[in-house]
């Protein structure tokens with residue numbers, strides 16, 4: 001049977017969610033309406049109008065949409081348009097429980113070390129020294145472990161846990177995060193600086209992690225890694241204080257030591273030395289990393305000097321000249337990406353302000369300025385979502401676009417927290433709908449979930465074992481066509497169709513801990 005071109009969230013909706021169906025012009029034909037039918041007996045429970053969706057370049061235009069938000073009765077359904085029928089889906093309170101748990105278990109599946117893999121002693125690049133570093137999560141499709149990637153991941157997980165701990169009742173989030181933190185602690189040099197990453201010199205073939213036995217190497221230290229480490233560990237320390245004060249102290253002490261190094265050293269930007277060809281994760285602007293570290297240390301210690309120093313970076317970055325080539329990193333942005341971490345610093349300041357209204361260091365003027373800034377950014381993102389056929393909230397479709405829209409939704413949720421405005425919340429939820437099936441390629445982008453999940457991810461353990469690991473968010477469309485497979489198969493397509501469920505297409509179908517964590521955050525907030 002030919003797959004229909006009716007797009008719904010393949011997992012389903014919560015009773016009170018906005019519920020939208022999307023359909024191509026071709027599938028719509030002459031139909032003016034869609035029907036919502038019960039899966040059990042085909043009974044029509046709702047008929048609604050199909051209206052033209054906004055025409056946008058990214059999806060290619062010519063889509064129609066319908067709204068069945070008024071149906072709140074739990075059950076299993078499908079949508080019909082003319083002779084076409086959508087995948088089945090559910091309406092239920094707990095509809096996202098399984099997918100949420102599987103996206104968390106992915107982290108446990110990604111654990112390195114434990115006596116099984118990458119147990120060798122690493123060389124410290126260019127020094128002749130050796131160091132034993134164990135643990136941490138494998139980063140992505142490969143087995144590297146990178147501090148900036150790990151930081152973003154840990155921060156997403158901890159922020160989600162902080163906002164809604166009840167959503168993690170069936171998963172030991174702090175235990176899982178601790179596995180990464182224990183590894184991060186080993187990545188610090190005696191002088192406080194932090195190695196950028198540990199990996200082999202080159203990517204391996206599609207083999208299991210225990211079969212990668214090449215020499216491990218610790219790449220040079222960097223400002224980005226050292227500042228991320230300081231920000232992340234200082235924030236994390238608060239979560240372990242009650243149950244394990246010694247571990248909490250260890251984290252905070254390491255963060256303080258990293259910050260001491262940062263105060264006395266100019267920026268050290270990371271680029272791969274010629275002998276190392278694994279993921280570079282380079283970043284030419286580390287003002288946001290320094291801001292994040294300082295905000296986090298201010299929150300952890302109460303020392304106003306950290307705040308004063310943090311605000312200097314904020315003011316300086318605000319003065320960036322407009323740069324149309326890099327609009328996503330020009331001026332102040334509450335970023336939540338591995339190279340854009342300002343949002344984490346700002347979230348922490350807002351937490352301090354909310355928990356301690358007497359805190360005189362955070363002046364009402366400063367807090368008002370932060371609020372205005374967040375709401376202005378969120379409104380721009382909301383506007384993009386509203387002008388998109390699939391309510392997609394970005395104008396750019398980069399490598400890892402599925403993670404990026406979760407990060408943009410995070411900004412809308414910050415604005416929702418400040419204003420209570422439902423339109424921010426609903427647009428954030430719409431990104432979950434997009435990822436789980438409301439998209440022009442009709443994929444559920446999480447492995448093991450939905451009627452048409454990704455089944456050929458660029459993920460070595462899946463490829464080598466022949467078993468697709470569940471709970472992984474595919475990177476999703478990448479308009480740049482950055483790998484040979486994408487160039488061969490996707491040239492000329494609209495950006496949101498530049499996706500191939502094919503193992504070689506690393507630029508569209510890789511997975512990564514920090515895309516998963518962005519999804520974990522968003523799903524925890526809206527489910």
Ligand SMILES: [Ca+2]
Pocket residue numbers: 283285286287288289339340341
């Ligand atoms: Ca940066």
Ligand SMILES: [Zn+2]
Pocket residue numbers: 111112113117118138143209
């Ligand atoms: Zn490993």
